[in-house]
Amino acid sequence: MISEIRATLDEVLVERDLAVAVVACAGFDEPAQLVGGLRDSTVLVNLDEPVPELPAVADGIAVVVRTPADLSWIAGGTLTLPSSRRQVVHLVEAPAWWRPPLPFAAAGFATRALGSLRAGRHGDSGWILEAHFSAAVPAGWLLRSLTASSPAYGEEPLVDLRSANPIGFLAEPELGPVRLTVRDGAILDGATRVLTLPRSGRLGESDIERLRPFHSVTVDWHDAEPLAAARLVAGLAAAGVPLRAADVPAEQRALLGTALCELIETVPQDLLAREEHSIRLRRTALLAHAGITRLPSVSVLLATRRPGLVGFALAQIGDQRGVDVEIIVAGHGFDPAPLAGVGVTTLECAGNVPLGAMLNLAAERASGEVLTKWDDDDWYSPDHLLDLSLASRYSGAELTGTPAELIYLEGPDVTVRHRWRTETRQDFVAGGTLFLPRTVFDAVGGFRPIPKTVDGELLRAVRQAGGQIYQAHGLGYVLRRGRPELHTWQEGDDYFLDRAVSRWDGRRSASHASTSASSALDIAST
Incomplete structure (x- = not known):
């Protein structure tokens, strides 16, 4: 160097x-x-x-x-x-x-x-x-x-969102736990210097990347200056590093807050529960300590031809927390207004209107700063939109979404998990999770007015325009898979079963499948 x-x-x-x-x-x-x-x-x-x-x-x-x-x-x-x-x-x-x-x-x-x-x-x-x-x-x-910075004035947050964020999280760590001690400006594993601690306590992207391979990080911080130590722990938590720092001193506890201190008391051994722990950590730290004073308003676009699923979808959208949500429902061949209730914008489209055109008509009626697509038969965590809002903020990507990591197969009545490298820039995200600013949507011309593959075409348009696509964690979304002929992606059940890294009987969310006592996701069991 x-x-x-x-x-x-x-x-x-x-x-x-x-x-x-x-x-x-x-x-x-x-x-x-x-x-x-x-x-x-x-x-x-x-x-x-x-x-x-x-x-x-x-x-x-x-x-x-x-x-x-x-x-x-x-x-x-x-x-x-x-x-x-x-x-x-x-x-x-x-x-x-x-x-x-x-x-x-x-x-x-x-x-x-x-x-x-x-x-x-x-x-x-x-x-x-x-x-x-x-x-x-x-x-x-x-x-x-x-x-793209401007001078910062006022109180300085503990976390710099541009550097301390979940990008690069490893769901399958290569190494076991590590115990780190903060002493004399260094972060030590026993007597070995792992990192140099800046005087401010802020770790850079490269510092966090060095800690990614560990299953968990335990911080012994009693010899560290209180503000620098609080910044260190808040930054690691915001990055989603599975973190344990028990017996938090009173001064640091006052800086970090009770909610975050309670989360860093232990780290689960089970890898799925560990990832849930990471999601809770990052969400809590980012909201409390990254200086985020406002998240953009979100317009949810729901295009459906199944009146019987409108209530199911609206109930899940209504459960979303931490974001300002507007709902637009487009009925394909029926009027959804009697099913939607007060406060929901509705429109009826003729049965011959292609899906892409329906979604564009719904978008025309939307007033949110961000548009997101919602599928009527899938399951979503109550923090789905909040997590996508945060991921969009820290990634800077033009389009954000999640993978179809958890898939419920109706035929054999099983839930499977596929392995994806999440918290990275990718070319593809699940169509039921597309999340992008209105300005980007307008810039690429919206959805193509075609009956199928509208999700893939929008992703392609963003890529061709030079935009980045970011894939956030996949544990807040469960894709429902019925008969193959009902889907654009017409693969049989064996395709999903053969590629599964985990399998459970019945429908399961991530929290049901892991060994954690409490749910990070709380996906509805309807």
């Missing part, structure tokens, strides 16, 4: 023989040891400490950050860095799933002054961005454009 950083500085600053240069570092214990011998005219700044007065303009500036979290941290702060025509950002450690650090397009002088931009991988997991401007531009503009 040291050689990589010094090579960067030699290339873009030292060899250019600049009269005044600034090297600003964040996320490192000893920046001076990292950067090596700089020219006397170069100012070295540790952004993790109080920053001295800096020149207003520099001939060149290099910002060296350890993780994307450090980049977001300084970009969202109020620190004023010098203006310069030559600017370099070196991100040293980034997880494999992290996107390249490319600036977001923005109007204004800085964009007009941009002369050239070069980005490339550097080392095992790093990135370098080099920008040249025709006139001196504040370095803060480039940093904020890389993270």
Whole structure:
């Protein structure tokens, strides 16, 4: 890492023989040891400490950050860095799933002054961005454009949602439990240093990724500074790291809150129960400590040709919690109004109107910021829409959904579980869970007005437009599978049985199948 950083500085600053240069570092214990011998005219700044007065303009500036979290941290702060025509950002450690650090397009002088931009991988997991401007531009503009951040004011939350989130969660860990001790700025497994704890207590994406392979993490935090320790635990919980930190000191308990402290008393051994535990952890920590003051309103689009299932579907939508929900029901060949009740928007479509056209008509009547598709015969957790709202927020994806991980087969009356790699960017999610902002829906033209494969066509349109699709956890949704001829996906029961990693008689939700005493999902048993 040291050689990589010094090579960067030699290339873009030292060899250019600049009269005044600034090297600003964040996320490192000893920046001076990292950067090596700089020219006397170069100012070295540790952004993790109080920053001295800096020149207003520099001939060149290099910002060296350890993780994307450090980049977001300084970009969202109020620190004023010098203006310069030559600017370099070196991100040293980034997880494999992290996107390249490319600036977001923005109007204004800085964009007009941009002369050239070069980005490339550097080392095992790093990135370098080099920008040249025709006139001196504040370095803060480039940093904020890389993270889509604006200066943050007011009380600082314990969790930075951009770095501490469930992306990359492993449902099948490779290693057993680990016990970590926080001591002298390090996180130790026995006498072995596992991670360096930043002074703030905020772990970066790469730090969290190193802990993913463990079945669970037990934190012994009594030697840590209270606020840094609370940030560490809240960040791990928000990331969904199966976490145990019993006997929480009073000061940390006051910072974390009772609900989260109760969840970190134990971690189940059963892998399915462990994942449920992770889902409860992340949901609680994100809502309490990630600074989320408002979630978008959601319009649920229900298109159905089965009057007998309208009540079943509406009951589940009505059970959704934590989100502002609007319901639009489109009846295929019948009027759903008598079945829908007060507060539900309804429309009747002729029997020859294709499914895609029905959904578009329902979307025209929707006023929510987000649209989501709902299937009339499947089962949904009461936290289904809340979890998708959170996943959409922390992933930044244009479309979010879940896999069909739990499938109930009506013929043999069994529930099977398929293995999916969740909490990742994918090309596909279950059609009954499509969740996307109205702006994205309109941008891709909505659903194709066809009778079948409308879900797949919408996913394809988002991909072709350059959008990302994110697959959240699959334990809040159970797909009902009847006779094959009734489905677009016309595979027989054997197809699903042969690919199952688990199987249970009757219909089961994840909580019924696991050994946990309480349900993280609470899927209705109707």
